[in-house]
Amino acid sequence: MTEPVLLVLLSLAEQPRHGYSILKDVERMGHGRVTLSTGTLYGALQRLLKQGWIERFKEDEAARERRAYRLTVQGKRVLQAEVERMRHLTKLASLRAARKEA
Amino acid sequence: MTEPVLLVLLSLAEQPRHGYSILKDVERMGHGRVTLSTGTLYGALQRLLKQGWIERFKEDEAARERRAYRLTVQGKRVLQAEVERMRHLTKLASLRAARKEA
DNA sequence: ACGCGATATGTCGCGTGGTGACATATGGAA
């Protein structure tokens, strides 16, 4: 699981979104310091769909075609597991890296 | 910063090691569930040397050539910063992913 | 009426870097 993919899942964990909305949400999450390029985003979305971690979400037939996505049950499970993994790794890293230098 | 690279730095943060030792240490860190392939390891070591995050460490002229490495000051700084980044991201991810499913 | 920036979705080529297979050599133990 790469970081861009994690950020996409995290964005969809809050609520269903369409592509551009994910882009903006990730920017907010990273306080403007993080940006997903569209190449990264739409590539990731395609892979996530194929893996069954996200699915198309029928938004109320709005104006121009907005393809909204949401997490599947499997996607939620995967995300939970990944976050758990991160917690372990971060804890380990904190211990290991804390070797008396500023 | 990719995960394999992080694991290498974490391994060297504890003490200077040579390649094979890093491999074994990472396996211990991941409780046997994580393995670094030699391709990943030696590729990463070359890059880390070029970046100046690690350096060769003169071990007491042991038997067969063992190339020991240790973190440079810069490497330690980078690792600290990365761990800090992980802490933020993990915190964010924990909040976002905690949406009422098991 | 016009233009421009935000909204919105997508493609493509480049380069980085992880992966597994393969290669090779030595030390020590059964």
Place this chain on the structure above:
DNA sequence: TTCCATATGTCACCACGCGACATATCGCGT
């Protein structure tokens, strides 16, 4: 003396992030 752990490395393949480019609409200000 055979075999496994120790030890270091290379190579081809592939996945994926990234930036540039392409395109279309909406709404607002002038």
